[in-house]
Amino acid sequence: MLGSIEAGGTKFVCAVGDKNLNVVDRISFSTTTPEETMKKVFEFFNAYKDLKAIGIGSFGPIDINKNSPRYGYITSTPKLEWKDFNFLGAVKKHYHIPIGWTTDVNAACLGEYEVGSAVKNDSCIYLTIGTGIGGGAIVKGKFIEGFGHPEMGHILVRRHPKDDNFQGWCPYHGDCLEGLAAGPSVEKRYGMKAQDLGPDHEVWEILAYYLAQALFNYTLVLRPEKIILGGGVMKQPQLLEMIKKEFMALLGDYIEISEIDEYIVKPILGDNAGIIGGLILAKEACK
C-alpha cells in the first residue's frame, strides 16, 4: 500500500492507495496546530502496517533543497504555528519507509501529468486559485525548481482600469496576482463572498483579466503544453471561458499554442489531483 498526504493550509487529506493509484481509504480534517493535526495523520496511517512509502504535498513555502539543514520544513508561512515545522522529519520519525516531499501544487501537477489531463504532454503547469494562488510545473518529467519551488502566484500584473482603487491584500506584496485575484480579494473589495455576487458581476471580468495576464507570462517563460486551473475560485463555472477569452486577446497570433480548449483546462482528477499526485510521489520514492 502507498500513503498520500495533501497538506493544505485549511484542511488535510490523507489517503491510502494501491500501486495502480486506486484510493482504498481516505480521511480529511481541518488544519489546526501541527501537534493536533499530525496526531490525526498518524492515527490514520497507523492502521496500515504494510505501507511501502508516503508522498507528501504540503502548503508552503517549504524547503525542498536536499542539501539544506531545513530540508523538509515548512518555512516562512503566515500560519505561525506551522512556521519552521519539520514536517518531513515528523513523518520520518513515525514511519521508517521512503517519504516523498514536495509542494501541494507540485503534487497536483504530478497527478495531472501522469494520469490526468496532461497525460499525453511533456510539460504542464498546475495553478490553484483559491484562498491563495500557487503553481507547480513539470517540464520533461521533472519539477521546475532551483533555489526553491515556484511562487508563481505572486507575480506582478497590470491593473484592470475598473480596479484602480483596490490596494490588494497580499501580506507580502499588496497587489501581486494573489493579492488581486485570489478568493479573499473579492470579499475585501465588495464585502461579500465571491459565490454570492452572481456570475454577471464585474468582479469576474477583473479576475479573468489578471489571471489571463499571469497565464500569458507563464506561457512565454515556460512554453508549457498545457495549463491546468484548479482551486475553489475556479468552481465558478463562467470563469474558465472568460480567462480563455482574455488570454487569446493577449496572445494575438504571436506564438503557437495547442488548441485553446486543450491548452487551458480544469483538472481531470478534480479535487483528487493532489492525493493521486501524492501516491505517485510515494511510488517514485520507492525507486
Next chain:
Amino acid sequence: MLGSIEAGGTKFVCAVGDKNLNVVDRISFSTTTPEETMKKVFEFFNAYKDLKAIGIGSFGPIDINKNSPRYGYITSTPKLEWKDFNFLGAVKKHYHIPIGWTTDVNAACLGEYEVGSAVKNDSCIYLTIGTGIGGGAIVKGKFIEGFGHPEMGHILVRRHPKDDNFQGWCPYHGDCLEGLAAGPSVEKRYGMKAQDLGPDHEVWEILAYYLAQALFNYTLVLRPEKIILGGGVMKQPQLLEMIKKEFMALLGDYIEISEIDEYIVKPILGDNAGIIGGLILAKEACK
C-alpha cells in the same frame, strides 16, 4: 574539430573549436539575405575537413519540435527574408555530420551553464537585452521548452510613472517588456541612442524598473539559481547595479535567493557565451 554558428538577426559569428572548447578560428559578418549569409557560413566551414559536428544557436522564433515538419526552420520572424527559412536543413545538406539546433539565447545559456558563471549551479536563465529581449533557461541540465522555446522577452510589466505616455514599439504587443526596455525603445522615446544619453539620464531608472520586474517574475516562476544578463544594452556600466537595487526592493524578504551579487550577473564568457554554447551543443550532438 567542432563547429559553432551564432546566428543573430544583425550579425553571424561562425567558429571552429576543439573538444576542450578552445576557439581556433572564427569569422563574423552581417546578416543579409539567407542566400548570401549562408554562402559565407559554408565557405568558412568548408576549410575544415575534420568537423565532427556543428552547433547552431539561431535568432528566432525557430521550430524546435522534433516531430514538426518544420523542425529546424526560422518561423515568424519580422525579418521577412528569413521567414520560413529551413536553416537546419540547409546546414544538413552541406555537412553529413550531427547538427545541434537551438535558439541563440539557449546556446548562450548553455555556455554559461557548462563553463561560465553558472558552472556550479543546477539552473540558470540567460537574458539578452539588445535590439530585442530574449531569454533561455536550463533547469537540472535541460533546456526549458515545451510547445516551443521561451519568449520571455515579451512578458507584460507595469508602467513606470514617468513613462506613462510611451506607447512601446514591439510590433506584436506594443508595450510588453521588449517594447518598453530593449535598446530601440530609448531612441523612440528621446530621439537619441541610449549610449548618447549619459549615465544619469532618467531612462536608466525606467529601464531598470522594467527589467527588475521581469527578473522578479522569472524568479517566482522558475526559481533559478542564477540570472545572467547579456546583450548590448547591458554594456551600460551603471545598469546592472540599478537593476539589482530595483529587484531587491520588489523581492523584499519574501523568498530566498542566493547573494544578490551572485544571483544577477553578467556572462563570464562575455560576447563568447553563444559561440562556446554552440561548441557544447555540437559536442552533445555527437553523443
